[in-house]
Structures are given as structure tokens and as C-alpha cells.
Amino acid sequence: MGQVVLNVDRFPLANVNSISEAEIALVLVADESKSLATRKGTDQGPKAMRYAFENSEVFKREGKTILICPMRNNYLNKKILDLGFTSRNDLYSLICELVTNKIIPVVIGGDHSVTSIAIDAISTTLGKIGLVYFDAHPDFVSSKTDYYGSVITDSLDRLEEDNVTFVGTRAAELEEVENINRSGFQVVTPLDILEEGINKIIDKICKRNTTRKYVSIDLDCLDPAYAPGVSVPTPCGLTSVELTCLVKHAVSTGIVGMDIVELCPKYDVNDITASLAARLLSESVASIRSGYLS
16 A cells, blocks of 8 residues: 655746746646545545655755656756645636646646546637547546546537547446447557557547647556556556657647646555656656647
8 A cells, every 4th residue: 555645845847936937837636526436545646746756756966856857858948837736626717827828737636527627727718629538438428427437528518529539448338438439539449559559559649639639647547557556447558658658749749738637645556656657747748848839
């Protein structure tokens, strides 16, 4: 089981202190009120991820904190603000403010339902947007709404239907399969990645989706061997390198927001999921290209 995490004031990659300076803003939402998972604890995910970043993504030497360089790209020309914790109720207005100022929100959850709030806020300013949705589950339940399993249903009228891609999907209910078939959304399963190869999948994701897209990452898209600390672990998932590679390419073609959600530290093993989430944040932020520039 995971350990109780200590407080860390902000992510070490944050390098500005005000919205007026920022290009990318990290927003932490410690809420799992819309989750029906039997494994509870995703409200502790943001704190655990910050702590893991402090311990796995930096070197400390002679009183200095030195950021580890991402595998590709860097933070040198990016202005990153850690806005700290906000409530679920305040998330919509905060993201509206960020988007109005052409700042890319990066939401750290918490349960996956925060995605529908983010999409709602962004589309209020920009109109319909594209979506790349990394998740073991399509979250396309329509018989129940306003919870973590109905994110897509709750966001349908805000999405460009020809610019939605699910990645890592492997645990869908029948009604979700039927909803996907009616929608025409693109689906990439782990089997597709294995059979077609990573480069073809990158092309599928990047060619279909516009620059004005949102990238959502539920850590359960990963195989539990790489990410045991999630609320709904599902076998036969992505490897850590596959996910990192696909996300880096997805964000590099232009985004207007992203999130990383469903880290459940209570069920983590030696912080490997939290550390992977921290690395995913590092690699993602380093590769982000703003969709506002297009």
C-alpha cells in the first residue's frame, strides 16, 4: 500500500508567480465526489504527485534543486505557474479566466469527472474543441450522467465529433460501445498499438485531431504492472513508455488544456504510479505547444 505523503508547496517546474506571467498553469483538484469506484483515495492524488515530483524529477545538491531534463524538449522557454489547490466548485470560473488569458490549464485530479468541467469552461470561450482521451474506459455511459463514467456524454455538445480519439480503451460497457459506434469517434486499443505499431498510432492521433484540442489522461489507461495506484485498475493496458510517447506527440501539435487524473496513492506500490505520473507531467509540459497560436 502507498504511504502517507508529506506537504510540498508547489511543483518544482513552476517558474513564475502570477497569472500575468504564465503560459501554462497547474491546477490541483483534490476531489473524488463523482467517483463510484470501490477503491477510494484519488482526492489525495494531487498531493502525492507533487511529492513524487519533488523526489523523482529533481536532483538535490549543495542546497540546490536541479530539474531533470525531459527525454525530448525542455522548459527553458515555457512560463509555468502552480496555482495550487482549487475546489471543484471553483474550477469552472478559474479555467475560464485562464483561457481568456490564453493560458493552458493543466488540471491534476482527483476523479475523472473534472474533465467535463474543464471542457465546458474552455468551450465557453473557444467553441467546440477536439479531445484525445487516454483511459481504459470510454466513460460514455448515458443511462446515468454527472459522474466519472459519463464524462463524454456530459461533454458531447462541446466536442467536435470528428476530432475525438479514445486511446487505451479496453473496458467498455455495451451501451458505451453502442454510443461510440453511433458517434463515429476514433478508438485505439492496446491491441491496435501492438499490431499497428506506435508510429501509425501517432499518425492517427495527430492527423485527426485539431490544434484546439484537450488531452485527458486517466492513469488507468496504463497496465496495472506500471500503475497499480489507480482507482479502477484494468489488465492489458499501455506501457509507461507507450503512454509517454503518445502524449508527447499529442500535446506537441497544439492543445488548449489537459489533465492527469485518477492517481490513488492508497493503493500505490513504492510510489511507482505517483512517480510515473510526475514523469508524465514533466514530459508533457516540456512538449506542449499552445493551441492558441494557431
